Amino acid sequence: MKSYRGYMIDLDGTMYRGKEKIPAAKGFIERLQAQGLPFLFVTNNSTQEPEKVVANLAQNFDIHVTVENVFTSALATADYLADLDPEKRTVYAIGEIGLKKALLSRGFVFEEQRPDYAVVGLDYDATYHKFELATLAIKRGAKFIGTNADTNLPNERGLVPGAGSLIALVERATQQNAVMIGKPATIIMEKALAQMGLQKSDVAMVGDNYMTDIKAGINFGIDTILVYTGVSTPELVAKQAIKPTHEISSLDEWEI
Structure with a gap:
């Protein structure tokens, strides 16, 4: 080996x-x-902060690591956008706290009408209005980013919709393919x-x-x-x- x-x-x-x-x-x-x-x-997983991942590993699986050992699609998304253009710092994001905190940590400002970027990730409280804002922002020229293409997630209820399913909705509405970040x-x-x-x-x-x-x-x-x-x-x-x-x-x- x-x-x-x-x-x-x-x-x-x-x-x-x-x-x-x-x-x-x-x-x-x-x-x-x-x-x-x-x-x-x-x-x-773009929904959780690294601290939550670390806590889950320690509390439930007796695996003890630090936040420096965790790299999520949310962090990768924020890093990718931060490296694209230092002048572009506005974003509209559909997602949970893990994604939003990652974007804030890299200096991004949330903007609904004319953002530089529209990012779609898994959002457990997604609404039509959120998809409407993302669609209109992309139609106005925002760069379309998807955190990851996973269509389903396994949980105790079965295979539920994942981020990829939400991204597909916006892809269909905008007739554009998202730039995918995750595996x-x-x-x-x-x-x-x-x-x-x-x-x-x-x-x-x-x-x-x-x-x-x-x-x-x-x-x-x-x-x-x-x-x-x-x-x-x-x-x-x-x-x-x-x-x-x-x-x-x-x-x-x-x-x-």
């Missing part, structure tokens, strides 16, 4: 399954910490790598979902480690033209 100087790691399906612990996850993170290897949890797009990977301060050859993406985690790594040109503790199955992966760099049944199998 190849040794890497850093790891990008998915959360749900890799560190835990919903509210269920994955026993090998805790040990994997503790081995990384013991060796002083940098790692980032790279998650498409399997590469923008989140680029921004995560910049935060880690490493080279592509130094890093591997670890995840359970071929269609998001592994494709993100493939699209970005880094090695990938698919762990069969979540979404993807060996049968699904066998049908793919490009295989993960490594396939394991448990994180216990990975030698750091």
Whole structure:
């Protein structure tokens, strides 16, 4: 097995399954910490602040990390927009507090009528009026950004609509495609790598979902480690033209 100087790691399906612990996850993170290897949890979830992610890992899964170990699609979105044009700092955003705080932290000002950017993420209180404002802003020239393309999210009720479903509504209304930030797009990977301060050859993406985690790594040109503790199955992966760099049944199998 190849040794890497850093790891990008998915959360749900890799560190835990919903509210269920994955026993090998805790040990994997503790081995990384013991060796002083940098790692980032790279998650498409734009709704939560990193502090909430850290608290969830500690309280429910006995995995103890810091906010510096968490990189969400909200943070990646804010970083991406901040780097586009220093003169453009107004945004209209559909999303939860995680997204809005990330944008505020990078100096953006919220504007409904003629913003420079219109960002759509998962919003549990989405209304027609919010979609109307986003649609009109894009029609007036705002750059259209989507936090991530996940069409559904698994919860205790089943597969509920995800950010991608809300973004699709605005895409249909505007006849424009959003610039996607989260996995399997590469923008989140680029921004995560910049935060880690490493080279592509130094890093591997670890995840359970071929269609998001592994494709993100493939699209970005880094090695990938698919762990069969979540979404993807060996049968699904066998049908793919490009295989993960490594396939394991448990994180216990990975030698750091």
